[in-house]
């Protein structure tokens with residue numbers, strides 16, 4: 001191969017890699033992941049009706065060590081979601097970060113690279129058992145069982161970053177009143193000016209979760225506790241980055 005055609009080849013391979021790495025690019029196998037997730041969600045829905053929400057998530061993590069194939073290298077969607085969330089964080093180190101609904105702690109692990117300390121909280125103890133194994137050796141990452149609807153007051157004012165990914169649309173019922181309570185509760189967890197990041201699955205508003213995701217993000221964006229710093233629509237999730245408003249300040253016009 002001539003030097004010229006080799007360099008053209010390298011450039012082509014580079015631009016192909018760029019194309020495949022683009023956030024909007026989804027491989028057919030990524031759709032298999034959505035089907036897998038839908039199957040897990042349907043099983044959770046059935047168990048929840050019989051045994052309640054916590055038991056449903058415990059069962060999901062007991063039957064599988066990765067119910068949403070979040071860590072499977074074969075599927076890139078979740079990895080890409082975590083990477084995008086990390087990129088969208090304000091460019092600074094955080095003192096104390098909280099990952100609510102942390103699941104296997106894959107995002108918590110990434111947050112630990114940018115934070116003094118990270119606490120991952122999940123309703124399912126079974127999820128946390130998997131998360132602890134995966135996080136072995138990461139000294140600034142801890143996990144605790146907890147429900148986003150019933151977080152202890154000891155956590156108030158302890159964090160400068162709260163992240164909640166693909167968790168809130170599982171809450172049922174998810175009324176406007178529940179969403180208003182959650183935004184007030186998450187603001188209580190933060191120091192003044194602290195950052196709250198919401199990320200939720202969004203698939204052209206066709207499915208139930210996407211409709212719920214839109215409601216969740218709209219509700220937080222219009223809440224009196226937060227100013228929206230940025231809003232992003234990716235394939236196939238939405239991310240909203242917000243800052244806790246200082247007491248007494250008024251909402252920034254147009255934000």
Ligand SMILES: C[S@@+](CC[C@H](N)C(=O)[O-])C[C@H]1O[C@@H](n2cnc3c(N)ncnc32)[C@H](O)[C@@H]1O
Nearest residue numbers: 057101102103122123124147148165166167170
């Ligand atoms: C789809 S997984 C997302 C996990 C992780 N945030 C991620 O993006 O990889 C949803 C997680 O939310 C947790 N969860 C559901 N309801 C919860 C609640 N009320 N409080 C805390 N965690 C909850 C589930 O146990 C599960 O681990």
